[in-house]
Amino acid sequence: MDISRELRQTLSELRDTRLLEAFAAGKSSVAGDFVFPSKTVGVLDPDNMIRDRFLPTLERAGIRAIRFHDLRHTFGAMLIAAGAPLNYVKEQMGHASIQVTVDTYGRLIPGVGERYVNRLDSPKSPQQSATQPQLPPDHDESDSLEVVGIIGSGGEDRTPDLGIMRPSLYH
DSSP: OOOOHHHHHHHHHHHHHHHHHHHHTTOOOOTTOOSSOOTTSSOOOHHHHIIIIIHHHHHHHTOOOOOTTHHHHHHHHHHHHTTOOHHHHHHHHTOSSHHHHHHHHGGGSTTHHHHHHHHTTSOOOOOOOSSOOOOOTTOOHHHHHHHHHHHTSOGGGSOSOGGGGSSOSOO
């Protein structure tokens, strides 16, 4: 997972502070130390962390209690709000497929629905083709009308042979 420059800076400053404290105490490294150690300086138990640190921190900050997992959703939602591509959000969230990301965060993409609805207000223009149809030099417009009458007009003139629906009209 990527981290922001500000978070990287904060963690670097914490490491430097702890290194200075370690050197003053006669240690030469903090490599094995945890960023968030338990009270016994071991691995922090998630349940204890939530009860002893996370919820009290929210309370001191005047923030209503939320689930710790909500921080994950906040991260994903903030990436979407910042305009991050869905494939990047998928990678950051560790989702198994882009479908999980779309199902979870797709509704948060700013202005997506409005963008498409507003397109309905724009004047219609004929769809442009990349190439113009190539007609043979001896092409007669009345030949085309006869073919349309046989192939595509519907009704009793319509051919029962479906194989005729795709041949070149001009060989």
